[in-house]
Amino acid sequence: MATSEELHKRRVEAVARGVGSTIPAYVDRAGGGTITDVDGRRWIDFAAGIAVTNVGNSAPRVVEAVRAQVERFTHTCFMVAPYESYVAVCEQLNAVTPGGFEKRSALFNSGAEAVENAVKIARHATGRPAVVVFDHAYHGRTNLTMALTAKNMPYKHRFGPFAGEVYRVPMSYPLRDGGLDGATAAARSIEMIEKQVGAENVAALLIEPIQGEGGFVVPAPGFLPALREWATAAGVVFVADEIQTGFCRTGDWFACAHEGVEPDLVTLAKGIAGGLPLAAVTGRAELMDAVHVGGLGGTYGGNPIACAAALAAMETMRELDLAAAARRIGAVMGERLGAIAARDRRVAEVRGRGAMLAVEIVVPGTLTPDPAATAAISAACHAAGLLTLTCGTYGNVLRFLPPLVISDDELAGGLDILDAAFG
Ligand SMILES: *Cc1c(COP(=O)(O)O)cnc(C)c1O
Numbered sequence: 001m002a003t004s005e006e007l008h009k010r011r012v013e014a015v016a017r018g019v020g021s022t023i024p025a026y027v028d029r030a031g032g033g034t035i036t037d038v039d040g041r042r043w044i045d046f047a048a049g050i051a052v053t054n055v056g057n058s059a060p061r062v063v064e065a066v067r068a069q070v071e072r073f074t075h076t077c078f079m080v081a082p083y084e085s086y087v088a089v090c091e092q093l094n095a096v097t098p099g100g101f102e103k104r105s106a107l108f109n110s111g112a113e114a115v116e117n118a119v120k121i122a123r124h125a126t127g128r129p130a131v132v133v134f135d136h137a138y139h140g141r142t143n144l145t146m147a148l149t150a151k152n153m154p155y156k157h158r159f160g161p162f163a164g165e166v167y168r169v170p171m172s173y174p175l176r177d178g179g180l181d182g183a184t185a186a187a188r189s190i191e192m193i194e195k196q197v198g199a200e201n202v203a204a205l206l207i208e209p210i211q212g213e214g215g216f217v218v219p220a221p222g223f224l225p226a227l228r229e230w231a232t233a234a235g236v237v238f239v240a241d242e243i244q245t246g247f248c249r250t251g252d253w254f255a256c257a258h259e260g261v262e263p264d265l266v267t268l269a270k271g272i273a274g275g276l277p278l279a280a281v282t283g284r285a286e287l288m289d290a291v292h293v294g295g296l297g298g299t300y301g302g303n304p305i306a307c308a309a310a311l312a313a314m315e316t317m318r319e320l321d322l323a324a325a326a327r328r329i330g331a332v333m334g335e336r337l338g339a340i341a342a343r344d345r346r347v348a349e350v351r352g353r354g355a356m357l358a359v360e361i362v363v364p365g366t367l368t369p370d371p372a373a374t375a376a377i378s379a380a381c382h383a384a385g386l387l388t389l390t391c392g393t394y395g396n397v398l399r400f401l402p403p404l405v406i407s408d409d410e411l412a413g414g415l416d417i418l419d420a421a422f423g
Pocket of ligand 1: 112139140141208243
């Protein structure tokens with residue numbers, strides 16, 4: 001087998017430079033809480049392929065379901081000749097997402113595509129043009145979702161012009177907004193929408209209940225409920241982007257549930273199918289069904305292999321109670337991160353929920369972001385055998401997203417490496 005170094009040489013000659021990688025090691029296999037490269041080097045996995053392999057890599061039920069489906073048929077296109085697993089995934093999503101009302105779902109391939117379709121549906125159902133998004137938001141890399149995403153480098157730089165009718169308002173970010181309470185932070189955002197856009201022009205308010213790429217920003221309690229209440233009164237479709245937070249990651253099936261918020265539409269992807277590409281929009285039947293027949297779809301959306309994997313992944317989440325696993329991981333990780341924060345003044349805050357935790361790194365005694373220290377700590381983790389990711393508008397957030405099936409020993413081993421990387 002080629003070595004990681006040899007593969008990297010080939011990659012530079014074959015793969016476009018614009019596609020980056022966190023580590024220069026090429027994967028041979030992965031499972032549980034570890035990734036092994038072609039040279040036999042092992043990393044404890046605190047990334048889960050960016051919150052995708054919540055059920056672990058090659059989860060037994062997923063492997064079995066994929067194998068069985070691939071032998072029956074690989075693709076007919078649901079828009080041409082439909083099949084049961086697509087319907088079954090929609091039934092389950094309708095049942096498992098927040099909100100006791102009647103729902104419908106539609107399936108797509110990627111998170112960005114789900115977000116694009118949620119906007120299409122909200123615009124169609126309301127007859128309004130505007131979409132409101134938040135500072136630090138991340139919603140994808142297609143043209144519309146680049147417009148919805150906040151951060152210029154690397155996501156938007158020189159890729160414009162972008163789609164119009166997108167308006168950005170402040171997020172509740174307690175560390176950096178002087179600790180505004182949720183209701184006050186929401187009132188500030190709502191006033192901006194009403195004065196600068198006009199509620200009657202707004203089709204959708206789109207928000208990550210806990211921001212992902214933007215820095216694992218957890219809004220102050222009350223922020224999401226206040227926005228939800230305003231959206232209801234204003235006839236605005238409240239869209240929760242649960243692409244990173246969903247499928248047990250935060251200790252509940254969906255992060256909106258922690259504050260009892262029921263979105264009109266929810267966008268889903270990442271953790272949905274144990275690593276196979278699948279995405280969805282799920283929401284109120286009257287909004288979803290407003291769109292004419294043929295108005296939604298795509299060649300591969302709801303591919304039968306991905307649907308089989310999703311059914312198996314959701315079964316695994318129930319069977320192993322991965323929401324409870326995420327809460328346990330969060331408790332163990334939170335305690336160790338708290339101890340690091342207590343001794344290392346570069347840590348401004350430990351935040352997150354369940355198995356979606358992060359630390360924000362600053363110049364001690366200030367709130368000045370320190371992306372160089374953040375990168376150095378992350379590099380030290382990589383060198384010592386722990387795969388970590390960074391994020392944040394200022395590149396100064398170290399985030400931790402282990403697979404929810406990580407063993408106690410792997411979790412403890414990863415946290416030992418992290419502890420040592422802080423010095
Ligand atoms: C990853 C992500 C997306 C985009 O999903 P892709 O599958 O990469 O297109 C959108 N929203 C959030 C919150 C994400 O974390």
